[in-house]
Amino acid sequence: MNFKSKLPNVGTTIFSVMSGLATKHHAINLSQGFPDFDSDQKLIDFVSRAMNSGYNHYAPMLGNLELREAIAKKFELLYNTSYHPENEITVTAGATQAIFTIISTFIKPNDEVIIFRPAYDSYQPNIELNGGKAVSVQLQASNNFKVDWNDVKGKITSRTKMIIINTPHNPTGSVFSKEDMLQLENLTRNTSIIVLSDEVYEHMIYDGETHQSACLFPELKLRTFVVASFCKTFHNTGWRIGYCCAPKELMQEFVKVHQFNVFCIHHPTQKGIADYMQEPRHYLDLSDFYQKKRNLFLNLIKDSRFKFTPSKGTYFQVLDYSNITNENDVGFAKRLTIESGIASIPLSVFNTNYLDNKVLRFCFAKTEDTLKRATDILNSI
Structure with missing residues (x-):
């Protein structure tokens, strides 16, 4: 009997491997992308209040209406554009579920999906699970991972059904x-x-950059799902709550799959976040908050043997270790974890043919104490 799934044997993710090594060897874990500090107590209180106020049964399939209205207001405030809360916004079990559902809704066998590598690790398996083919555009470290749009143009064929972009870009x-x-x-x-x-x-x-959401470009918006995450924004990765926005015609198709996948998301969390979002500063201040952490991290390692270009977005920083060793990035990342006590993520696992640029990804969504202890180790290497 054959009990194998439709997915190729992708094995254990690098995140599980590196976090497992960090735990085993008591290393500082800058590999997996999660903060080591708590959410705002006010947000936790809002969720608790929602539980105590009876928000403990099914939410509407598209999400709590107050939350969808808060999301719509955010898009109006930040991007001067609109999504209708009744039929163009759906709350999801994290961004990953939204991505899976979008791909499952539209990708059929032999459809091609263009992805940019290094790519978030769920894209290709989701495509292949639905019978599609991931077509890779490799971003080059030597060019600060900028897109060569002539390369993209050359990859578009009559079978191209979807293009997945990620900005700010992880990793x-x-x-x-x-x-x-x-x-x-x-x-x-x-x-x-x-x-x-x-x-x-x-x-x-x-550094004064402005996020260029796809919804800012009218023609692009008409064909685009914008996917976002409250988990990343509000420091609670374990809550698994996100959302996606799209024109009504696209969202109608999305919901056909969503309703038989998760149907609806944890109701009191939705209500609590809806109340918390009434104060826009809770998300508007986030760039300054994390830029200070990035600056601290980089200032503390400025005299180390690692080379870097400051991260323009996310809470990740890529460090070039080519001045230190010529060993492959997976081996070096594991050795740093086991011997030096600091865990990171090697980028080659996200690249075409495991292209190794001698760079590692470090998460700086950490307390000042954690960053200082981590950089002491990096400076000693």
């Missing part, structure tokens, strides 16, 4: 510019290509 910390988004809008004009815009780090963008 590199790069961001798409306005010109990037205009290029994407131009390439998809007069096609039936759907765009999945993974924007979970939209509120973590630095």
Whole structure:
């Protein structure tokens, strides 16, 4: 009997491997992307109050209406654009569920989906699970991971059904510019290509840059799902709550799968977040909050042997270790964890043919004490 799934044997994720090593060897874990500090107590109190106020049964399938209205107001405030809360916004079990459902809704066998590598690790398995083919565009570390749009153009065929973008970009910390988004809008004009815009780090963008959401570009917005995450924004990755926005015609198709996947999301959490979002500063101040952490991390290692270009977004920083050793990034990351007591993520596992640029990803969503202890180790290497 054959009990194998439709997925290829992708094995244990690098996140599980590195976090497992960090736990086993009591290392500082800067590998997996989670804060080591708590959510705002006010948000926790709002969720508790919602539980005690009776929000303990099914939420509407698309999500608590107050939360959808708060999301709509956020888009109006930040991007001067609108999504209708009744039929263009759906609350999801984290951004990952939204991504899975979008791909499952539209991708059929032999459809092609363009992804940019290094790519978040769920994209390709989700595509292949639905019979599609992931077509990779490799971003180059030597070019600060900027997109070569001629390369993208050359990858578009009659089978291209979707393009997945991620800005700010995990794992590199790069961001798409306005010109990037205009290029994407131009390439998809007069096609039936759907765009999945993974924007979970939209509120973590630095040095005066402006997040170029796909919804800012009218033609692009008409074919795009914008995916976002409250888990990343409000420091509670274990809550698994996010959302996606899209024009009504696209969202109607999404909901056909969503209703038989999770149906609805934890109700009191939705109500609590809806109340918390009434104060926009709770997300507007996030860039300054994380830029200070990035600056502290980089200032503390400025005299180390690692090379870097400051991250433009996310709460990740890529460090080039080519001045230290020529060993492959997976081996070096494991050795740092076991021998030096600090865990990171090697980027080659996200690249085409495991391209090794001698760079590691470190998460700086940590307390000042954690960052100081981590940088003491990095400075000693």
